[in-house]
Amino acid sequence: MTTLVVGASGETGRLLVEQLLNRGELVRIIVRSGSNLPEAVRNHPNLSITQASITEMNDTDLTQLVTGCEAVASCLGHTLSLKGIYGQPRRLVxxxxxxxxxxxxxxxxxxxxxxxxMNTTGNKNRDLKEPTSFRHNAVIGxxxxxxxxHVDNEKAANFLRTEIGQNHPAIEWVAVRPDGLIDNPDxxxxxxxxxxxxxxxxxSGQTSRINVAHFMATLINDADSxxxxxxxxxxxxxxS
Incomplete structure (x- = not known):
């Protein structure tokens, strides 16, 4: 199986790339720079690296990367800086x-x-009418x-939920919602x-980034999951 990973140089994305490679998968990634990846990952024979900004890629180049992939995984996020939070592109994900x-x-x-x-527990699944308190709704507002x-995360999941939907002939999807992300080595x-x-x-609870990566990789290569x-x-x- 071949998987395209976007956001592969991020803290969770690079863990997902390792998880997929460790399972024998073929992986394609789009990164501005591969320097954030461990050397063993950068030089892995099953990894194909395209150095570019996905927002600046033309449709032809993106089509070449997506064609032949059985799965796409998005670990994209916004850099925690004033420019990353309030600058463009505001709808990256x-x-x-x-x-x-x-x-x-x-x-x-x-x-x-x-x-x-990869999404967040701060975003409700409106298909399930998940209950929330007045205080919670006020903070989300x-x-x-x-x-x-936060709006970007909501809109990305809602795009999959409402525009791709449950019975699309070409695309199936899962939005993974971790809570309280932390770092653990294993x-x-x-x-x-x-x-x-x-x-x-x-x-809030806690979720290790490596556990998120493990679950996303399992979704990709395990049919039952x-x-x-x-x-x-x-x-x-x-x-716990």
Whole structure:
């Protein structure tokens, strides 16, 4: 299986690349620079690196990268700086999902392509009418006003949920929602739920980035896991 990973130089993205390579998968990545990747990853025979900014790639080059991939994984996020949070592109995650899904639809394959999006527990799955408190909704309302990346995360998941939907002939999707991201060196036991079991603002849990990467890789190369979560927005927590 060949997977395109966007956001591969980020803290979770590079862990996902390692997870996929360790499982024998072929991986294509788009990065501005490969210097953030470990040397063993950069030189791996199953890894193909395109050095570019995905926002500046033309449709022809993006089509070449997507064509032949059975899966696409997005670990894109906004840099934690004033420019990264408030500068352009404000819809990096959403616009990338739209462009890639458009390419997939124009170059249909025999089987639907999997799109795995790294998202957040701060974003509700409106298909399930997830209950939230007044306090929670008030804070989310402020985040929408003050933090463009939060709106980007919401719009990206809503694009998959409402415009790609549950029965698209060319694309299937899962939006993975971690809570309280932390760094751990090794994969540990984790639990998966259709919806949050804690309030992500007032009672957040913890999720290791490496566990997120492990789950995303499992979705990509394990048919049973994909069948279980396809078209959903599973929440992942480290097991207490």
């Amino acid at each position: 959403t616009d990338t999902a739209r462009r890639i899904c458009s390419v997939i639809q124009e170059n249909t394959s025999e089987q639907p392509v999997k799109y795995v999006l 402020l985040l929408r006003l003050l933090l463009p990346p 994969v540990s036991e984790y639990d998966l739920h259709p919806s949050p079991i804690r309030d992500p603002i007032f009672n 994909w069948t279980r979560w396809q078209g959903q927005m599973p929440v992942i927590y480290n097991r």
